[in-house]
Every structure is written in C-alpha cells, then in structure tokens.
Amino acid sequence: MKVAVIGANGKIGTHVVEQLQQEQKHDVVAIVRKQEQLDAWQQKDVQARLVDLEDPVGNIAKAMADIDAIIFTAGSGADTGSDKTLLVDLDGAVKAMAAASAAGTQRFVLVSALQAHRRESWNEDLKAYYVAKHFADNELMRSDLDWTIVRPGGLTDESGSNKVQLAKDLSSGTIPRKDVASILVRCLDTPKTIGKHFDALEGNTEVDKAVAEV
Template sequence: MMKVAVIGANGKIGQHLVEQMQHAKTHEVIAVVRKEAQQKALQERGLTAKLADLEGPVSELKSLLKDVDAVVFTAGSGGNTGDDKTLLVDLDGAVKTIEAAEASGVKRFVMVSAWQSNNRENWAEDLRPYYAAKHYADRELMRSKLSWTIVRPGALTDEEATGKVVVGDSLAPGTVPREDVASVLRRCLDENGTEFRAFDLMAGESEVEQSLQSMKEMA
C-alpha cells in the first residue's frame, strides 16, 4: 500500500479520484486542497486532508510530501481565471510540486495533462497559454528523477463513467468523462508498464485495465 497525495483534490477529476481511492482502500490517500472549508468537508468524510498553496514556496510543498510514496497532480487554475493563473498554477505550481516530490523522496508521479499537449500543431488556438503550460510542465516531469506517467485526456465531460476508454500516443480528438479519467489515474498507480509513458486518453471500447495493459505492446 502506498501513501498517495492527490494535488487538487477538490477539482472535478480530483474529487472522483479521492472518492474512488477511499472506496477501493488499496492505497492511503491524502487529499490536498487550497481552502480550509474544502479540507474540513473532506475530513468529515473520514479522509486525511491537507492544505497547500501552489503559489507558495517549494519548502511548504516539500514538508507536505514528507513520507509520501506517490503524487497524482490533478490541480488546475480553472477556465474562469486569466493567463497569469494558468502560468502560476498549471505550470509553476506543477513544477514546484515536481521539485518538492524529488526533494522529499517521492518515487511515483502521475500528471494530468491535456490531449496532444506534446504536439504544438494540435493545440487549440483559444487555449494556447494553457497548452503551453501543460507542455512545459510535462517536459519538466520527464526531465525529473521521478517514475512518471503523463495522462493527456481529451475534452472533459461530466457524463457518467462508462469504464471504457482508449489510450494511445496520438489519438483523434474526442471526449472522455472525468470519472473515467480518475479511474485511469488510479490504475496507473498499480499497472506495471505505465511508468515513463505519456499518452492520450479518450472514451473508447476497452476496459481501463485492458487499455493500460495494451501500452506494454505499444512500447
């Protein structure tokens, strides 16, 4: 059993992931949020919840991640903020978390990115600052000493999970329910062959576990 810190546990994907991990009981989950009210709500559900400001110093994140085995980074500035917050949270917040994880002895890091963030030619014109933030945060993670996985989901929906997805190095554009994204993140912690892999994720026809196992054949 690993001790897993979910950064951005109050986000839409983060909420699904924390709930799934609490139910599965395969790992000890630490829900990391920004506001005290969020922390209190999670604690009332019996979860370990800690506060962190991704715009704060790396030293605070380092203390937070002490004795943690794995990090899942699901945080984001959100669609209602400006490009400044995209830079400070989606890029610098992610990089500071990577630095803190390395300094704290964390071994595993799973990153939520965006479809084709690795391929500038496919960036959505109206989301270029967001895509640039994801691109360089992913690059810093790949340069780190951590055992990393980068999940690049398509357009996110709040539809009910189907449990069926498709993964690949370069998928056509599409959508995927946030709840299914959370399932993929959770399974990445356990599925051998997902380490040091970055992949697109969409709704598909295969079970999550089967899809992730198929990456071994793609390697």
C-alpha cells in the same frame, strides 16, 4: 502506498480521492488550498492537508514528507486568466515535482491535455493552457521521478462507461472525468506505465485492460 491527490477539490481530483477511498488499496491524502475544502474531506473520513501551489517548494515538500506517490490533477480553472494558468498548471506542477524529489516521493502521475506534446494540434483559444501543459510535461519527463503523463481529451461530467482508448496520438474527442480518474488510479498499480505518456479518450476497452496494454 500513501497517495497524495493534488487538486483534490477539482472535478477529476474528487473522483480520484473517492475511488482510492472506496478501493482501500492505498491510503489517500486530499491536497487542497482552502480550509473549508479540508474540513469537507475530513468530514468524509479522508485525510487532508493544506497546500498552496504558489508557496515556496520547501513548504510543499513538508506536506509530502510521508507520501509515496502523487497524482497531480490541479488546475487554475476555466474562469481564471493566463497568469493563473501559468502559476498553477505550469509553475505549480513543476514546484510539486521539485517538492516530490526533495521529500523522497518517487511516483508522480500527471494530468495533461490531449495532444499537448504537439504544438500544431493546439487550440488557439486555449494557447496559454497548452503552453502550460506542454512545458510541465517536459519538465516531468526530464525529472528523476517515476512518472506517467495522461493527456485526456475534452472533459465531460457524464457518469462514465469505464471504457476508453489510450494511445500516444489520438484525434479530438471527449472523455468523462470519472473515467480519467479511473485511468490515473490504475496507473498507480501498473509499473509498466512508468516513463509513459499517452492521450486518453472514451472508447471500447475496459480501463484495466487499456492501462495494462499502454
């Protein structure tokens, strides 16, 4: 498959691109917003394309014309306001879904947030973020795409143990970004994850086994 990683310059996205490149099972395309980011990936022999999620759906769809699967890891970042959160984490994600449908890209793996499906569990200090994730998830579940939604807990930059716990309802906890990336990559090759959504935390089960048992 040719896999587009939207948000390839982010911390999770970078791990996803690197893992796909190392495994060489799929062709990976890094989707980024800035020319210097594109240049940096190309210097590492990774295909890269410029896409701005605030552009019209048609522009995004053109960049997806030959793509078989999308892993959406983009986010507005902690330093932006609620307006950017809604424009990127919600509207950007929904535009990417519409672009995938228009381009004939069927597989779509989305990064959400722990317990985004349960309003009563939302962190009040991050309410706009959870609103964005909640409704983006719902739009994906209503789509005709072959979707998977991964809801990681608090993200850390630890090296990762490749051991996780995956379930529909998990309490608060953390998970290294590298392990989140491993989950996303494994979902691509695990058809039974299609139509599934689940929380993800660090745990005691190898990623391959945990994803296979979702």
